[in-house]
Amino acid sequence: MSLGKKTRQFFTALALILVLATTSACQANQTKAKAPTALNPRVTYQQLEQGNTPAGQEFGKWVVQTAKGLISDAYVRDNDKLGIVITPQVRPPEVKDLARSLVQGFHQNFPNRDLKVLVYAPDKELIVTANYNNQSNQVTYQ
Structure with a gap:
């Protein structure tokens, strides 16, 4: 692999780690989506799919917005599973670094629990599943 490719991969991973580690979905000044009701019929399908809890929905939305075109969709289930769909801009050698960055950001927003990040093509x-063990503070990949 050429030095240019290695350098680009390193800086891509570093940028993702910095963005996800230094920002928080909870700090975003965005309106929170609410469950559809007769009084709030304008909630879209996409809003419902990004999370099955208010915190999860907000984090899923934040991941897509923060990823700057690297992630096309994200969802959070039960505040311990994050699924993302990457765009073609993410190269295969960058997938694990992206998953590791997402685990770090996910852990900051949902601490004290085992987490799972599923990365889809x-x-x-x-493509890959990153499992974070809260007790050992280790990430394993499947």
Whole structure:
């Protein structure tokens, strides 16, 4: 692998780690989506799919907005599972670094629990699963 490719991969991973580690979805001044009701019929399908809890929905939305085109969709289930769909801009060697960055940001927003980050290709095929163990503070990949 050329020095230019290694340098680009390093800086891409570093930028993602810095963005995800220094910002918080909870700090965003965004309106929170609410469950659809007769009084609030304008909630869209996409808003419902990004999380099954208010905090999870907000984090899923934040991930897509913060990723700057590297992630096309994200969802959070039960505040311990994050699924993302990457765009073709993410190269295969960068997937684990992206997953590790997402685990760090996910852990900051949902501490004291085991977490799972599922990374899907643009065609929605599962590429890698990153499992974070809260007790050992270790990430393993499947």
